Amino acid sequence: MTGPQRPIRQRVVLAERRGARMVRTRVEVAEQTEIGAAMIGGLIRAQFGLAVRVGLVVVAVLGALPMLFALGAPGEMVVFGIRLPWLLLAVASTPFLYAAGRVYLRLADRNDHDFTELAED
Known part of the structure; x- marks a missing residue:
């Protein structure tokens, strides 16, 4: 006779790491915690820097x-x-200003997309 059998050990995962991190990042941005405020501040700085660079090219x-x-x-x-x-x-000058505006919009959308990916990853 053998002793009582122990059940096979199972690993319990409470949440997927990737999903938990995504939810946490969204909450930090939505609730304006220090990390969320830093992320939004980085996006604002990137958009402002882009606007200044495009503006300087147009003025030049x-x-x-x-x-x-x-x-x-x-x-x-x-x-x-x-x-x-x-x-x-x-x-x-009109087509030049139109082209500068299109370039700015494309790059600003890329900044927004990068921020969204950062917040979701």
Whole structure:
């Protein structure tokens, strides 16, 4: 006769590690704990830095036009009966500003997506 048999040991997992972490991160962001506030602060800093960089590029490109026109020759050129400075400011600047806006939106969406992945992982 053998003694009483012990039951086979089973490992009990209360929660999946990945899921528990995801819920905890969402709660920290939603409740504005120190970690959640730091994460949101990082997103705000990233979005602000992006806005400043895109803004500086736009100001540099459009700000260089008056310097170009002050050189003399480009400022006096006539294309299609319109002086070149007016043509560049009226026609060429609009697609440039549109492109800068599209680039900013794409990069801002990427920042938001990265933040969402960070909060969910």
